[in-house]
Amino acid sequence: MPNVRTRLLAAALAALPLTSSAAGQAVYVGGAKQVQAARVASDSAGNRYVAGTVFFNSGYDLVGADADIFLTKIAPDGTVVYTLYFGGDGSDELRGMAVDQAGRVYLAGATGSANFPAVNALQPRLSGGQDGFLCRLSPSGGFDYSTFLGGSRSDSAYGVAVDASGNAYVTGETASIDFPVTRGAFQTTTQPPDVFRSPSDAFVTKVSSDGRSLLYSTYLGGRNVVCIGGSRCIPAASREAGLAIAVDAAGSALVAGRTNSSDFPVTAGAFQTACQCDYFSSDLFVARLDATGSALVFSTYLGGRGPDIVLLEESLGAMALDREGHVLLTGAAWSLGSGASGAPFPTTPGAFQPRLDYTGRVPFVTKLDRGGGRLLFSTFLSGKGTGAGAGIAVDDAGTVCVTGTTSAADFPLRPGSFSRGGGFYAQLDRTGSTLLFSTLLPNGFAGADLAYGPSGRAHLLGPAGYLSQIETPAPALPPLLGVANAAAATVTGRIVAGELVSLFGASIGPDSPQGLRLDPDGKVATELGGVDVRFNGRPAPLTYAQLDQINAVVPMLVGFGEVLVEVRRARRVTASLKLSPALADPQIFPNGSYAAALNDDGTVNGPGSPARVGSVVAVFATGLGWLNPLPADGEIVFGELPRAGLPVRVVTGDGRHLPVLWAGQAPGLVAGVAQVNFRLELSEAILPDTLSIRLVVGGVAGNEARLAVAP
Structure with a gap:
C-alpha cells in the first residue's frame, strides 16, 4: 500500500453487522480482508471499538505482508459508525487501545514506517528502525494527534490507558539509550548495549491531553541477570517490557510486564521481592508509580520457575483494575505436576485450581491487592494441556471474566457450554474460589481480548475478528459461533463459492449425528435431520450434521456482496451471521499430522509411504474458488472435471515452486472438493524427511501442510 497514509470509510464494511439473538450478539469485523484483531473496548454509551492489524498484499510469494492498523467503531445496535485504516510503507502493528468517556480512542503499537501519519506530533519523525506510536482519534474517527515515540534503536508500545483529564499513559519496551525521558522521573538512564549485549527496559510515559508534551517519562528495569553456563552467557543482558497499563482515580499508573533482571526495582513489603528468573527465563512484574512518575508506590515480582530442562518464559496477557483498585492479571504460567522440579507459580489456598497435575504452561488468573503486598487469590485455569489467558475484565459485582486459548481437552466446563475448540471464556467469582461459567469456543472465535461494558455485558474478541456480546449475570453464547473452512x-469471516465449510454452535444441528445422503436427483441433500443452511437464501448441500457442527458446501453462485448465513430447523431460522465472500481460501485437508495426499502409486502419503523425488503427488483441498465449467451445487462429479478458474501454485516452506499438473474438481467427490496434482521436483542432496507445502490461489495463500518424502 505504498504512499497511502490514511483511509477512512464512513460506511459499514461488507461483513458487518448482525444481531444473532437476544441471548448474545455476534458480529464479524474485517470484511474479506485478512485481519488480526487485537483489542476491544467500550464506552459509557455502549459503543464498541475493535482494533488490530490488517494485512494488504498478503500473498505467500510476496517478500512481506504490508501490515497497517485498523479501527472499527460499532454502535450499540450493531451498525458500524466508522472503519479507519492507517499506516505507512513499512509494517505497522496495533498492540494497545483505550477509550475515554467522551468516545475518543487511544491507540498504541509499533511502526517501522517513516511515513506513518504524524499529526500534531510530539515526535514527528521515526527515530530508529522501529518506534512506538501513540494516536488519539476523535469520536468521529479523525486524528486529534498521532506521534512516534522512541529513540535511535528499537522501541515498541504495548499498552495504553487514559485518565479522566484525557492524559494518556503508555508502556512498552525500549532498547534505546536516548528514549525520551523527563527530568526527575523515577529512572532516567538505561544500560547501554555493547558488542555482545543488547539490553532492553520497560518504559512508562505520560502524555498531556493535547498530545504536545511529556508530563513524565521513565525507564523501568534492572541491569543484572543470573547466568550459569559458560560461553552461552556472553550475550546475557537484562530484558524488560511493560505489557499492560492502567491508571487509578488518583492518577497513579499500574504497569505489568516481564523481566529477567535479578535487580529489577522492587519495594520493601512487596509480595515477591526475589526473582525466580535468569537470562534464559523471566518473571512477571507489577508496579505502581506515584502520580508524578518520580517514585514507586510498590513493585513486585510475580512468578515461578519451570523444570530445569525447560527455558521458562511466563507471559502476561492482560491486566484490569476492579472498583477497589485491586489488580487482576491473566497470562501463562508454569504448572508443575507430580515429581516435576522447579519453583511453582504462586497460587492461593481455597482458589478454584491452586494445583494442577500437569507440567506445562497454562492459563492463570491472579488478583493482587492494591498495595502490592499480598495475593487476594491466584489460580490456574486449565486441564491437561497448554494455554494462555489473553483478556481479562471485571464487572460491577466483582465477577472476573477471562478469555484465552487452550489445548486441554479436559478444560473445566460448566453446563450449557460449547465443548470443543481452542478458545475459552470463563467467569470466576470475586474470591477466585468458584468457577461460575466456562466454555470452550472454536479456534479464532475468542482468545484475543475482553472488555466489560455497560448493562452487564462482556465483549469477547477473537483474533479472526469475531466480536461477541455475553451477559455476565446469566451467560449465554450466541447461537452461531463462526464459520470455518472445513480443512x-x-x-474466519470469509467464505468462498464452492468451499466446504464447518458451522459451529452449541445447538445448531440435529439431536443425533447425520451423515451425507443423496437426494432423488443424485445430488448431496440440502437437509439433514430437519436442519438446513442457506447462503443468501440459496440452499447449501450438507455433508454432515450433529448438534454442535454442520458441514456445508457454499453454493457456487453465492454472490459478491455480503452473505447472510442462516441455519434453519423445520424451516425456521435459529441462527444467522453475515460474512464476506472472497475469491479464494485454499486449505489442504489434513490426514493426521500430514496432508491428505495420494502418491503416484495410489498409496496414502505418510511416514510409511513417502512420496519419491520426481513422482506426482495429489493433495485434496477446498476453497480454490470458482471452477470452469461451473458444476451444479451438490453434484458428485464424474466425467469431464472442471478446472480451477484462478492460477494455482504449490509452494514449499522455503519458497520453491513445484510444477502443478492439474488443479480442479476432485473426481467422485462433491463439487467444491478439489484435487491438485504436482510433481515433486526436488534436489535429493537437500531432501528432508518431511516437506512443508501450501497452496497459493490467485495470490491468496492457504495453510501449511506436511508431506512425507524420500529420494
Missing part, C-alpha cells in the same frame, strides 16, 4: 477448522 482448516479455524473460523
Whole structure:
C-alpha cells in the first residue's frame, strides 16, 4: 500500500453487522480482508471499538505482508459508525487501545514506517528502525494527534490507558539509550548495549491531553541477570517490557510486564521481592508509580520457575483494575505436576485450581491487592494441556471474566457450554474460589481480548475478528459461533463459492449425528435431520450434521456482496451471521499430522509411504474458488472435471515452486472438493524427511501442510 497514509470509510464494511439473538450478539469485523484483531473496548454509551492489524498484499510469494492498523467503531445496535485504516510503507502493528468517556480512542503499537501519519506530533519523525506510536482519534474517527515515540534503536508500545483529564499513559519496551525521558522521573538512564549485549527496559510515559508534551517519562528495569553456563552467557543482558497499563482515580499508573533482571526495582513489603528468573527465563512484574512518575508506590515480582530442562518464559496477557483498585492479571504460567522440579507459580489456598497435575504452561488468573503486598487469590485455569489467558475484565459485582486459548481437552466446563475448540471464556467469582461459567469456543472465535461494558455485558474478541456480546449475570453464547473452512477448522469471516465449510454452535444441528445422503436427483441433500443452511437464501448441500457442527458446501453462485448465513430447523431460522465472500481460501485437508495426499502409486502419503523425488503427488483441498465449467451445487462429479478458474501454485516452506499438473474438481467427490496434482521436483542432496507445502490461489495463500518424502 505504498504512499497511502490514511483511509477512512464512513460506511459499514461488507461483513458487518448482525444481531444473532437476544441471548448474545455476534458480529464479524474485517470484511474479506485478512485481519488480526487485537483489542476491544467500550464506552459509557455502549459503543464498541475493535482494533488490530490488517494485512494488504498478503500473498505467500510476496517478500512481506504490508501490515497497517485498523479501527472499527460499532454502535450499540450493531451498525458500524466508522472503519479507519492507517499506516505507512513499512509494517505497522496495533498492540494497545483505550477509550475515554467522551468516545475518543487511544491507540498504541509499533511502526517501522517513516511515513506513518504524524499529526500534531510530539515526535514527528521515526527515530530508529522501529518506534512506538501513540494516536488519539476523535469520536468521529479523525486524528486529534498521532506521534512516534522512541529513540535511535528499537522501541515498541504495548499498552495504553487514559485518565479522566484525557492524559494518556503508555508502556512498552525500549532498547534505546536516548528514549525520551523527563527530568526527575523515577529512572532516567538505561544500560547501554555493547558488542555482545543488547539490553532492553520497560518504559512508562505520560502524555498531556493535547498530545504536545511529556508530563513524565521513565525507564523501568534492572541491569543484572543470573547466568550459569559458560560461553552461552556472553550475550546475557537484562530484558524488560511493560505489557499492560492502567491508571487509578488518583492518577497513579499500574504497569505489568516481564523481566529477567535479578535487580529489577522492587519495594520493601512487596509480595515477591526475589526473582525466580535468569537470562534464559523471566518473571512477571507489577508496579505502581506515584502520580508524578518520580517514585514507586510498590513493585513486585510475580512468578515461578519451570523444570530445569525447560527455558521458562511466563507471559502476561492482560491486566484490569476492579472498583477497589485491586489488580487482576491473566497470562501463562508454569504448572508443575507430580515429581516435576522447579519453583511453582504462586497460587492461593481455597482458589478454584491452586494445583494442577500437569507440567506445562497454562492459563492463570491472579488478583493482587492494591498495595502490592499480598495475593487476594491466584489460580490456574486449565486441564491437561497448554494455554494462555489473553483478556481479562471485571464487572460491577466483582465477577472476573477471562478469555484465552487452550489445548486441554479436559478444560473445566460448566453446563450449557460449547465443548470443543481452542478458545475459552470463563467467569470466576470475586474470591477466585468458584468457577461460575466456562466454555470452550472454536479456534479464532475468542482468545484475543475482553472488555466489560455497560448493562452487564462482556465483549469477547477473537483474533479472526469475531466480536461477541455475553451477559455476565446469566451467560449465554450466541447461537452461531463462526464459520470455518472445513480443512482448516479455524473460523474466519470469509467464505468462498464452492468451499466446504464447518458451522459451529452449541445447538445448531440435529439431536443425533447425520451423515451425507443423496437426494432423488443424485445430488448431496440440502437437509439433514430437519436442519438446513442457506447462503443468501440459496440452499447449501450438507455433508454432515450433529448438534454442535454442520458441514456445508457454499453454493457456487453465492454472490459478491455480503452473505447472510442462516441455519434453519423445520424451516425456521435459529441462527444467522453475515460474512464476506472472497475469491479464494485454499486449505489442504489434513490426514493426521500430514496432508491428505495420494502418491503416484495410489498409496496414502505418510511416514510409511513417502512420496519419491520426481513422482506426482495429489493433495485434496477446498476453497480454490470458482471452477470452469461451473458444476451444479451438490453434484458428485464424474466425467469431464472442471478446472480451477484462478492460477494455482504449490509452494514449499522455503519458497520453491513445484510444477502443478492439474488443479480442479476432485473426481467422485462433491463439487467444491478439489484435487491438485504436482510433481515433486526436488534436489535429493537437500531432501528432508518431511516437506512443508501450501497452496497459493490467485495470490491468496492457504495453510501449511506436511508431506512425507524420500529420494
